[in-house]
Amino acid sequence: TDDEDRVDVFSPAGATSPARTTRSAYEYREDFHSVYLTLGRKLGALGLQAGVRAEHAGTSFRLPDTGESFDNEYTSLFPSANLTYDFGQGRQARLNYSKRIERPWPFFLNPRVPSPDPLNRMVGNPSLRPKYTHSLSMDLGWTGPAGTLRLAPYYRWTVDNWEQIRRVDEAGVATHTWENVASIESYGTTLSASLRSTGRVGGSASLSGYRELRDASNLSLDYSSDALRWSANANLTVKVTQQLNLQSMVRYNPPRDVPQGRYSATLMTSFGARQQLPKNRGWVNFSVTDPFNLWRSSFESRDRTFVQTGRNRWTMRMATLSFTYSFGRPPQETRRRSPESAVPSPPEGGPPVP
Numbered sequence: 001t002d003d004e005d006r007v008d009v010f011s012p013a014g015a016t017s018p019a020r021t022t023r024s025a026y027e028y029r030e031d032f033h034s035v036y037l038t039l040g041r042k043l044g045a046l047g048l049q050a051g052v053r054a055e056h057a058g059t060s061f062r063l064p065d066t067g068e069s070f071d072n073e074y075t076s077l078f079p080s081a082n083l084t085y086d087f088g089q090g091r092q093a094r095l096n097y098s099k100r101i102e103r104p105w106p107f108f109l110n111p112r113v114p115s116p117d118p119l120n121r122m123v124g125n126p127s128l129r130p131k132y133t134h135s136l137s138m139d140l141g142w143t144g145p146a147g148t149l150r151l152a153p154y155y156r157w158t159v160d161n162w163e164q165i166r167r168v169d170e171a172g173v174a175t176h177t178w179e180n181v182a183s184i185e186s187y188g189t190t191l192s193a194s195l196r197s198t199g200r201v202g203g204s205a206s207l208s209g210y211r212e213l214r215d216a217s218n219l220s221l222d223y224s225s226d227a228l229r230w231s232a233n234a235n236l237t238v239k240v241t242q243q244l245n246l247q248s249m250v251r252y253n254p255p256r257d258v259p260q261g262r263y264s265a266t267l268m269t270s271f272g273a274r275q276q277l278p279k280n281r282g283w284v285n286f287s288v289t290d291p292f293n294l295w296r297s298s299f300e301s302r303d304r305t306f307v308q309t310g311r312n313r314w315t316m317r318m319a320t321l322s323f324t325y326s327f328g329r330p331p332q333e334t335r336r337r338s339p340e341s342a343v344p345s346p347p348e349g350g351p352p353v354p
Helices: none
Strands: 002-009 020-043 046-063 068-088 091-102 120-122 131-143 147-159 162-168 174-180 183-195 201-215 225-239 244-253 256-258 261-263 266-276 282-289 297-302 307-312 318-325
Touching: 225 256
Parallel strands: 120 174
Antiparallel strands: 002 020, 020 046, 046 068, 068 091, 091 131, 131 147, 147 183, 162 174, 183 201, 201 225, 225 244, 244 266, 256 261, 261 297, 266 282, 282 318, 297 307
């Protein structure tokens, strides 16, 4: 990944030449080498699967303007386990464990980000480490004539999670950067219900709630927190005719506290239509995101030394029109049945990927 930014500051207003120009560039490279091993077996109604992924990764972040280079090499193991049981009559249970990795975006690493605001500086952290998440989850599902009901409790433990930290000096200049915090624990559950589209109406709704324990004692006790959070979303599909479907979606996130601040609530809606062409030869899709212009957010940043309030008004409204047409049937592959194909396949899942 190669990136180059330039910020031109024009002063006074209406000037044809910039009074100040700031440039920034970086080169970022990632190399991954992985080996996977997965074992699975079916024992009647019980499905067993275990796996592991071994990975050697190397990243290089270079600043061409200064010649500085920041390299990081590390080896990781990612075990996983999956147990499923089919109780019959549409009732199933699944227990899953996995370890995952998430690597910081190159933008988080760049220590030279140009900014037109002298009071708010953005400085990346080239020493930022990847974060690892251990996840233990259970999925209880029941499928009936009207639809599906699912309950999914979970526990997650993340180490070296990165957070955006603001520090204000005596001159009032706020510097924003990213730091690895010690760990984050979260546990909660999601309850979801879906309506089977047997008639003209179908859809689903889900409600999630969880508790988050943040340990940032490696930086400051001020960044640690204990919070309860929840969110809700729903979608609805209406079959107007055999060829025309209408869809709608709504998602709500209430206000939430984060280290050094608080985010406001957000509300997102979207609507769409799908028209099938004659003889099933294709489709016309039309969708509108945030049609009522309801999405907005604000953020208040604070600690014992400062308070900073900001409002972001990103334009989320968007209309999309797409057309799909099929010129013929794809070729059908015919394979001879082998003895191995008679063996029941293992349950879905396996070693996580980046």
